[in-house]
Amino acid sequence: GESVGLHLPTLSVQEGDNSIINCAYSNSASDYFIWYKQESGKGPQFIIDIRSNMDKRQGQRVTVLLNKTVKHLSLQIAATQPGDSAVYFCAENSGGYQKVTFGTGTKLQVIP
């Protein structure tokens, strides 16, 4: 919701440009990572995932890159559209419900 979006870093991009959203994760033992999209007033929605034995995975218009050396994850959105406006956050999992950590998120604003 809107209150969750306050105080978040914001990325503003022009419609049609590519967007890159970054996430630093904390646990070197994490071996599974997910990106979520959360539109205002809605629940998080799965976008794409990646396992630690990969460094890149592509979906439809989205690519996730994983750099385990520096514990960094990025989400690239190609040809960003107004419907991509949302909060995006990553999650890392080192095994089990209690070992999933969610990031705080980045707000993506698409300028028409």
Added chain:
Amino acid sequence: NAGVTQTPKFQVLKTGQSMTLQCAQDMNHEYMSWYRQDPGMGLRLIHYSVGAGITDQGEVPNGYNVSRSTTEDFPLRLLSAAPSQTSVYFCASSPEYPGTGAYEQYFGPGTRLTVT
């Protein structure tokens, strides 16, 4: 399929009141969970369930109870509401256990709770 449904969408409680947040899923998922989302923080796990009759605590379980009498329903009870429980609550379900393998969680639309 309706997916994961939550009721109510909004709720205002006075300190000390109790209430139940409802969550239901129609996807026959074994795994369900409750999270709270606060400004500037990531989702935090309150309680989770790995099947009917089995529940366990998450990171922030104090002040909340859960039960799982059926596969479909996973209600969250606030025993005596406090202002610190003002938050947005999300229920989620998954066909796989969030272990080290791939899994996908389906989230409900959330309940926005204010405790005065």
